[in-house]
Each structure stands twice: as C-alpha cells, then as structure tokens.
Amino acid sequence: MAFALSIPLDAAQGPEFARDVCLLMAEATGLDRAQVLIEPDRRLTHEEEAKFLHLVAERRKGKSLAHVVGHVAFWNRRFRVTEDVLVPRPETETLIALALEEPFRDLLDLGTGSGVIAVTLLAECQDAVGIACDISATALAVAEGNARSHGVADRLHLEQSDWFECIGGDYDLIVSNPPYITEDAYADLAPEVLHEPRIALTPGGDGLAAYRAITAEAQTHLRPRGRLIVEIGYDQGAAVAELFREAGLDEVAVHADLDGRDRVVAGRST
The missing domain is CATH 3.40.50.150 (Vaccinia Virus protein VP39)
Structure with missing residues (x-):
C-alpha cells in the first residue's frame, strides 16, 4: 500500500474523516503529516499497513481521533488519553x-x-x-x-x-x-x-x-x-x-x- 489516500470512505463520514485518514497514516508510520502529504508514493511496510488499517477501522467505529491514536495535543504538550x-x-x-x-x-x-x-x-x-x-x-x-x-x-x-x-x-x-x-x-x-x-x-x-x-x-x-x-x-x-x-x-x-x-x-x- 502506498501513502496515497485511496482508502474508500463512506460519504456520511464526511471531509473530517478524510482529513483524519492523513493523520492516522502519520501515526502508523511515525512521520509527521507534512511528510505524508509530500510523499504520496512512499510504500508502507507490512507493519505500517497493518497498523494503519487497524486505526482506520477504529475510527470507523465512531471513536474520536484522540481515542484512536491514544493521545492529544494541549498547550503545546502531548497527553495520553483513553476511553476512561x-x-x-x-x-x-x-x-x-x-x-x-x-x-x-x-x-x-x-x-x-x-x-x-x-x-x-x-x-x-x-x-x-x-x-x-x-x-x-x-x-x-x-x-x-x-x-x-x-x-x-x-x-x-x-x-x-x-x-x-x-x-x-x-x-x-x-x-x-x-x-x-x-x-x-x-x-x-x-x-x-x-x-x-x-x-x-x-x-x-x-x-x-x-x-x-x-x-x-x-x-x-x-x-x-x-x-x-x-x-x-x-x-x-x-x-x-x-x-x-x-x-x-x-x-x-x-x-x-x-x-x-x-x-x-x-x-x-x-
């Protein structure tokens, strides 16, 4: 699988979900969002692909992006979050x-x-x-x-x-x-x-x-x-x-x- 964001999206999930796919790709690969956007042809490893598909599946369940990736930015710091x-x-x-x-x-x-x-x-x-x-x-x-x-x-x-x-x-x-x-x-x-x-x-x-x-x-x-x-x-x-x-x-x-x-x-x- 390449970086290209060709994952089929449900129309009901809207543009926010499409944006999140890019962020999930960054999470799966350990790269920042800019790298994902400027290197659309980079191939994923098997481990990266598996992690990315898992993250997308969790997001499709309706979970927030923060809960899917397990962290959120706040006041220029990164904080761990769970469903608790x-x-x-x-x-x-x-x-x-x-x-x-x-x-x-x-x-x-x-x-x-x-x-x-x-x-x-x-x-x-x-x-x-x-x-x-x-x-x-x-x-x-x-x-x-x-x-x-x-x-x-x-x-x-x-x-x-x-x-x-x-x-x-x-x-x-x-x-x-x-x-x-x-x-x-x-x-x-x-x-x-x-x-x-x-x-x-x-x-x-x-x-x-x-x-x-x-x-x-x-x-x-x-x-x-x-x-x-x-x-x-x-x-x-x-x-x-x-x-x-x-x-x-x-x-x-x-x-x-x-x-x-x-x-x-x-x-x-x-």
Missing part, C-alpha cells in the same frame, strides 16, 4: 491562560480526568505543587502517567475523591472542568463524544450539579483572595456566575474563549 477520560478540548486552554495570569503556590484540580489541567499548570509553574482528584480510579491512572511524562509527578498528589469529599487544606487556586452537559443535550451528542465516559460529560438534569457542589465548599478550601476558576458550557455563564455570588465569592466574571463564547467563570474568595 474526557478528551481535552482546545477551549480548555482558556482556563489555563486565565489561571496563569497570577502566581500561585499550590492548586487543587477537581475532577482531573486525564490530569491535563493540573499537569499543564504545574509544568508552567515550576515552584508550585498541587492535588488533583477524581472519582474514577482509572482516570487517575491516566493522570498519573501524564504527570510522569511531563516531569511533575513529584509535585502532584493524586487523590480519589468525589469533589471535596477526601480533600483537606487550603489553596491559592482551585480549578475544574466538571461535567456540565444537560441530560437533554447528552442525547444529541455526536457518536464519537459518546465514547467518552458519561460521568465526565453530564451530571444529568440541568447540568449544574457539579458547580453547586464546588461552590458550596470552595470558600472553605481557598486562602484569602484565592481564586476559583471553572470551565462552563457556552450557555451557562449567567447561571454559574450566580452560583459563585451566592457562595460569597468576589470579583466574579465570565470569560470568553477564542471563538467568543462564554467558557470560564472565575471568582475570588473573601
């Missing part, structure tokens, strides 16, 4: 950028999943330490691997906990990208998203349960003037900001992502 964790989205970088606007000595990442938020923040802030918790032991195993890969394992403690249940201490910064999709919206998600763990996508109901749990206890775990920063759905800014205010947080603000959609709510302890 949410695939990090570019929009979450809005939270990272906001968190890095001020120094912090320690952080707490609630519902860490792959660990992408805590690991990225600690990698950017070499003097900081943190705790990352998740209710899922399998998610914590993925986070542990990512912490090791990026050299922050000695500064990040992982804890199995349902939000603050097993968490003590006070922090300069609490961050979270919790499940926020409503029960009604969950039914309409794309098939590839449904390969991600339901518990990481939706709490059911109106999608605000995690924010209620987080804001109810955040003040008791933040140092004076400490910050709480959470990711939200594009239409949840007003509702989550009100929960922040009801919890007594100051300087509550809704921040947009690069597409101009509400994406993060931040507040400060009194």
Whole structure:
C-alpha cells in the first residue's frame, strides 16, 4: 500500500474523516503529516499497513481521533488519553491562560480526568505543587502517567475523591472542568463524544450539579483572595456566575474563549 489516500470512505463520514485518514497514516508510520502529504508514493511496510488499517477501522467505529491514536495535543504538550477520560478540548486552554495570569503556590484540580489541567499548570509553574482528584480510579491512572511524562509527578498528589469529599487544606487556586452537559443535550451528542465516559460529560438534569457542589465548599478550601476558576458550557455563564455570588465569592466574571463564547467563570474568595 502506498501513502496515497485511496482508502474508500463512506460519504456520511464526511471531509473530517478524510482529513483524519492523513493523520492516522502519520501515526502508523511515525512521520509527521507534512511528510505524508509530500510523499504520496512512499510504500508502507507490512507493519505500517497493518497498523494503519487497524486505526482506520477504529475510527470507523465512531471513536474520536484522540481515542484512536491514544493521545492529544494541549498547550503545546502531548497527553495520553483513553476511553476512561474526557478528551481535552482546545477551549480548555482558556482556563489555563486565565489561571496563569497570577502566581500561585499550590492548586487543587477537581475532577482531573486525564490530569491535563493540573499537569499543564504545574509544568508552567515550576515552584508550585498541587492535588488533583477524581472519582474514577482509572482516570487517575491516566493522570498519573501524564504527570510522569511531563516531569511533575513529584509535585502532584493524586487523590480519589468525589469533589471535596477526601480533600483537606487550603489553596491559592482551585480549578475544574466538571461535567456540565444537560441530560437533554447528552442525547444529541455526536457518536464519537459518546465514547467518552458519561460521568465526565453530564451530571444529568440541568447540568449544574457539579458547580453547586464546588461552590458550596470552595470558600472553605481557598486562602484569602484565592481564586476559583471553572470551565462552563457556552450557555451557562449567567447561571454559574450566580452560583459563585451566592457562595460569597468576589470579583466574579465570565470569560470568553477564542471563538467568543462564554467558557470560564472565575471568582475570588473573601
């Protein structure tokens, strides 16, 4: 088999799938995408061909590209992902950028999943330490691997906990990208998203349960003037900001992502 992208594609899978075929070819061969595009006549080895066809078959099952290849790029780093964790989205970088606007000595990442938020923040802030918790032991195993890969394992403690249940201490910064999709919206998600763990996508109901749990206890775990920063759905800014205010947080603000959609709510302890 040559590099030429002659794999028959179902029309329903559309141009995104065709683009992904090129990325899967790069994954199978260990080359970058540019090399795949400029060397269409290069022949694959038997091992490369077998790996490529396996990856294409997995993508055809409706799995996300990240889950098929087992990794995703985030904040200029590569993170391992499995079907036990949410695939990090570019929009979450809005939270990272906001968190890095001020120094912090320690952080707490609630519902860490792959660990992408805590690991990225600690990698950017070499003097900081943190705790990352998740209710899922399998998610914590993925986070542990990512912490090791990026050299922050000695500064990040992982804890199995349902939000603050097993968490003590006070922090300069609490961050979270919790499940926020409503029960009604969950039914309409794309098939590839449904390969991600339901518990990481939706709490059911109106999608605000995690924010209620987080804001109810955040003040008791933040140092004076400490910050709480959470990711939200594009239409949840007003509702989550009100929960922040009801919890007594100051300087509550809704921040947009690069597409101009509400994406993060931040507040400060009194």
